[in-house]
Structure formats: structure tokens, C-alpha cells
Amino acid sequence: MSATKITNMTMPLTIFWFRRDLRFSDNAGLYHALRAGLPVLPVFVFDTYILDELHDKSDARVSFIYKALARLQAELRSFGSSLLVKRGKPEEVFETLMQAYEVKHIFTNRDYEPYALKRDEKIAHMARRQGIGFHAFKDQVIFDGEEVHKDDGSCYTVFTPYYRKWMASLSPFYLQAYPNERYAKQLLQWEATLPALNDIGFRETTLALPPYAIPAKTVREYEKNRDFPFLEQGTSRLGVHLRFGTISIRRLASYAQQHSAVYLKELVWREFYQMILQCFAQVGENRSFKEEYDAIAWRNKESEFACWKAGKTGFPLVDAGMRELAETGFMHNRVRMITASFLTKNLLIDWRWGEGWFAEKLLDYDFASNNGGWQWAAGCGCDAAPYFRIFNPLAQAKKFDPDEIYIRKWVARVRHFGISRTHSGPQGIARALPCGL
CATH class of the missing domain: 3.40.50.620 (HUPs)
Structure with a gap:
């Protein structure tokens, strides 16, 4: 080569x-x-x-x-x-x-x-x-798994106290950039060409890949805009750069520290899930963080899972998110929570099915964050308020996409219906699904 x-x-x-x-x-x-x-x-x-x-x-x-x-x-x-x-x-x-x-x-x-x-x-x-x-x-992190720990040396299992300790531990030392350019003369002097992508056995994607630059305005206005999926610049879309290290976490955290405490907190969530992965073996084995929750008897209807994957549940915001994921490899974070809640809490499908689908489709897929997010949604993860948190996809759409800009971008024909007693519970939701059940 x-x-x-x-x-x-x-x-x-x-x-x-x-x-x-x-x-x-x-x-x-x-x-x-x-x-x-x-x-x-x-x-x-x-x-x-x-x-x-x-x-x-x-x-x-x-x-x-x-x-x-x-x-x-x-x-x-x-x-x-x-x-x-x-x-x-x-x-x-x-x-x-x-x-x-x-x-x-x-x-x-x-x-x-x-x-x-x-x-x-x-x-x-x-x-x-x-x-x-x-x-x-x-x-790839500011703090390794056991660097931020409780006073007794054990690992945190709840985010808020971890976040407080993480912030208290942060100093300029941890955000200093490594001056690699100063030592570049140590690189071996030789010349090589990259193999073609076809030589690796793959073809170039038609998907748009996110730019490298930190979107300064997006980060500065992150707190105000982050929950609205219809905003094109509402989130930074730097997840894939953190996943593959094309942007330094030190550089990004340093910028966030100066311009957006809320954005920095999201970076700490990422480190929290990395810590959980490092400290608790069952998470790496794709078992529930709260191991007793592995005994849940999920309904796991294959046909309902197929509806969810295809974005054909009949719930507009859920469908919009799933279609955005299929077409772009990206899904807005709030919509990730809504689609995950719908799969696990409404359809009663094992969170691992959804986690696996996201792992296959997400451009910014990261094991720790994907696993942590899905367990949070399912209520079996490291969270103080687990199983009784359920996102209402219609109320969420009304609040975060009130003019249906995001929904109509991804779902050409929106089917409006209210959730009455007829549609309450998983059996009622299943009857409302329109894709051939």
C-alpha cells in the first residue's frame, strides 16, 4: 500500500x-x-x-x-x-x-x-x-472512570453528585492541549499513499458528513435551542467527531467552559456513561445496570418493532425521528429519548432491540452513551427516577415542534389522533399502529 x-x-x-x-x-x-x-x-x-x-x-x-x-x-x-x-x-x-x-x-x-x-x-x-x-x-475523556469517585473510593451511580464532583475536580491542567507540533520532527520520514476505499471493501456514502469546526453560535445558544428538533443549528452535531476523535475533547470542553455551562454538562453526561461502562462489568455485557431488571418479561412483538424501525407507528414525532435516523444517520437528542421511551414503555419491547438498531444506524454511535441512554429511557439504568418516566409523544410534539416543522420534514402525511382510553396502554397503542398489524 x-x-x-x-x-x-x-x-x-x-x-x-x-x-x-x-x-x-x-x-x-x-x-x-x-x-x-x-x-x-x-x-x-x-x-x-x-x-x-x-x-x-x-x-x-x-x-x-x-x-x-x-x-x-x-x-x-x-x-x-x-x-x-x-x-x-x-x-x-x-x-x-x-x-x-x-x-x-x-x-x-x-x-x-x-x-x-x-x-x-x-x-x-x-x-x-x-x-x-x-x-x-x-x-477521549477528561477524566478516566475512577478519577472522579466518591469519598470512599467507589464509583458514582447517580449523575448529579458525579457532575458536582467532576466540576469540582476540573482545573486548567486537564484542559491543556498537547503541543504535538513541537515534536513533529520525531515522525518517521517516509512516503505512503492511502488505499482506496474500495480496497477496504466499502463504497463512499451519499450521506452528508458533519463539518469539523466547532459551531460557535450553536454552542453559545445551546441552552436556548437544544430541545427543538426543527432548528437546523440547535445542536452541535459533534458527536461523531468525539466518537472518532477528530476533535479533541479538551478543546471542546475548554470552549464550552467559556461559553455554555449547559453544553459542558452534556459533555459530562458523556463522561458519566464512560465511567459507568468502566466501573460496572454488567453494562459492558449489555445487561441491565440494575440487574434485577433483566427479569422483565418484555412483550417483544416483531411486527411492532418493524413498525417502529420503519417510522410507521402513526405517532408523528416518533415516525419523524426514525425516518431521520434511517435517511441521515442522525437523530436529535430529545427525539432519541422520545423514540426510546415509546419502544420500551409503550410497546414494551426490550431496550436492547432498540439499542442494537441505533448501534447499526447512528453515525455517532458510541457504546457507552448509546447503552446509557437506552437504559435511562427503559428505567433499568443508573437513574434515581426510573420506570415511571414515560414521554407522551403527542405532548412532546406539541411542546417541542409546535408548528410541525420537523414532523412535516420527515413525515409527508401526518395522521392526527388523540390518545383516548381506546388507545391507552400497550394493547391500545398497538391497535393504533398503521403498518399492517
């Missing part, structure tokens, strides 16, 4: 492994790799364990990654270096690299998802067996 191979195969070097951190600037692990003293070979692996699970060969997430890699490649070339891109099983790729080059260290940033932890442990074991150091650093 390289235009010019690395000619000195016996030269000691460090590998920096890019994953959820697809940027050169303010990259913690890359900074430490550059400071380690040896030439740094940047590497990215298209992991076939993950790719093989993706049925849509135009998956927008792969296109997003590919465009981020092209952007990163341009940055590296400005310093006389290049990115080595491989496709395959990570352990096989690294076995080949460790045989081909005199690798002394592998640097990377931590990933807390269940598969990633097992993958990294496997690579670390392989490396250490050959006398190669494996070093992972905190980068």
Missing part, C-alpha cells in the same frame, strides 16, 4: 496506533510517542472483526473514518511523514509489523469498550512477549 517503503528495516522505531483519535493536534498518546525519542511510524488498522459485522458497504461511519484518515495523511505529509494503513485482524497486522521492523514501543490511546479492551490486552501481551513496550494513555 505504500508508494515508498521504509528502507531501513533495522532502524529502531516506535509505532503509534491511531484508533478513536484521528487527529495530529492535541493527541495525548501521540504526544508521548513523539517524546519517547525514537522515530514514530503512524499506523491505522481497518479492523476486519468490526468491518465484517457491517452489512451496508456504504456505511457512513467507514466513509467518515476514511475522510478523517485522508485529512490526517495531509497533516502528516506536511511534516514529511505518512500514515501506514492496513486492513485485517489487529493481532495479525501487528505480528507482521513486529517481524518486519525493529519495533521498540507501541503507543496508543485507551479505548474502554468491551471488544477494545480484549483486543488491546491481546496486542499488549504479544508485544511484551517480544520485549516491546505497550503504552496506552487517556485521550
Whole structure:
């Protein structure tokens, strides 16, 4: 895949492994790799364990990654270096690299998802067996899971006290950017070309991908506008950039600290769910945070689930959200809560079914946040007010889309009906569903 191979195969070097951190600037692990003293070979692996699970060969997430890699490649070339891109099983790729080059260290940033932890442990074991150091650093969060904890050392399970402790723990030190450009001369000087997206086995998506810049006006006005899905600039849509690390969390949190306390609080929600994932094993195994809730006997009607996925429930705001998701890979956060509540509380369908559908469709899919949000909606998660919270989709539409701008954008023909006693409860809701039940 390289235009010019690395000619000195016996030269000691460090590998920096890019994953959820697809940027050169303010990259913690890359900074430490550059400071380690040896030439740094940047590497990215298209992991076939993950790719093989993706049925849509135009998956927008792969296109997003590919465009981020092209952007990163341009940055590296400005310093006389290049990115080595491989496709395959990570352990096989690294076995080949460790045989081909005199690798002394592998640097990377931590990933807390269940598969990633097992993958990294496997690579670390392989490396250490050959006398190669494996070093992972905190980068995708301000605070690692156990850095913000109760006074007795245990992990928080409720957001509000966690948020207070998180804010009390924050200092300028945690928001400082890593000055990677200062050490760019440590990059291995060589030239390579990226493989074509077709070589990876995928096609470019037709979906619009969100821009990189922090939308300053949106963040400043976030508190006022965030709940209204009809506003095109009501939310920042930076979730995918945080997911793949194309924007530094330190940079974004620093900006939010200066301009919007409410936006910063949303970033803390993200860190809360990351902490929950790290501290409570059952969450990583896709079990309920409150394990006794795994005994719930869900109705799980396949036909009703199909209505929900297709955006054909007859409830306009629910349908609008599901159609927006299918067409764009995005759904407004308030609408995510409404559609999740409808699936779990009205249709009584297991939250894991909905969580899995969002995982397949969301461009900004993140295991911790998706799992945490769905468990919050279903009432089985880490929340002080669980099962009795139910969103009324008609009342929510009246409050947050009063002129039906959002609804009519996604649902061409709106069916208006009130929820009477006839439609109350899951059986009544099911009778109201219009897609062939």
C-alpha cells in the first residue's frame, strides 16, 4: 500500500496506533510517542472483526473514518511523514509489523469498550512477549472512570453528585492541549499513499458528513435551542467527531467552559456513561445496570418493532425521528429519548432491540452513551427516577415542534389522533399502529 517503503528495516522505531483519535493536534498518546525519542511510524488498522459485522458497504461511519484518515495523511505529509494503513485482524497486522521492523514501543490511546479492551490486552501481551513496550494513555475523556469517585473510593451511580464532583475536580491542567507540533520532527520520514476505499471493501456514502469546526453560535445558544428538533443549528452535531476523535475533547470542553455551562454538562453526561461502562462489568455485557431488571418479561412483538424501525407507528414525532435516523444517520437528542421511551414503555419491547438498531444506524454511535441512554429511557439504568418516566409523544410534539416543522420534514402525511382510553396502554397503542398489524 505504500508508494515508498521504509528502507531501513533495522532502524529502531516506535509505532503509534491511531484508533478513536484521528487527529495530529492535541493527541495525548501521540504526544508521548513523539517524546519517547525514537522515530514514530503512524499506523491505522481497518479492523476486519468490526468491518465484517457491517452489512451496508456504504456505511457512513467507514466513509467518515476514511475522510478523517485522508485529512490526517495531509497533516502528516506536511511534516514529511505518512500514515501506514492496513486492513485485517489487529493481532495479525501487528505480528507482521513486529517481524518486519525493529519495533521498540507501541503507543496508543485507551479505548474502554468491551471488544477494545480484549483486543488491546491481546496486542499488549504479544508485544511484551517480544520485549516491546505497550503504552496506552487517556485521550477521549477528561477524566478516566475512577478519577472522579466518591469519598470512599467507589464509583458514582447517580449523575448529579458525579457532575458536582467532576466540576469540582476540573482545573486548567486537564484542559491543556498537547503541543504535538513541537515534536513533529520525531515522525518517521517516509512516503505512503492511502488505499482506496474500495480496497477496504466499502463504497463512499451519499450521506452528508458533519463539518469539523466547532459551531460557535450553536454552542453559545445551546441552552436556548437544544430541545427543538426543527432548528437546523440547535445542536452541535459533534458527536461523531468525539466518537472518532477528530476533535479533541479538551478543546471542546475548554470552549464550552467559556461559553455554555449547559453544553459542558452534556459533555459530562458523556463522561458519566464512560465511567459507568468502566466501573460496572454488567453494562459492558449489555445487561441491565440494575440487574434485577433483566427479569422483565418484555412483550417483544416483531411486527411492532418493524413498525417502529420503519417510522410507521402513526405517532408523528416518533415516525419523524426514525425516518431521520434511517435517511441521515442522525437523530436529535430529545427525539432519541422520545423514540426510546415509546419502544420500551409503550410497546414494551426490550431496550436492547432498540439499542442494537441505533448501534447499526447512528453515525455517532458510541457504546457507552448509546447503552446509557437506552437504559435511562427503559428505567433499568443508573437513574434515581426510573420506570415511571414515560414521554407522551403527542405532548412532546406539541411542546417541542409546535408548528410541525420537523414532523412535516420527515413525515409527508401526518395522521392526527388523540390518545383516548381506546388507545391507552400497550394493547391500545398497538391497535393504533398503521403498518399492517
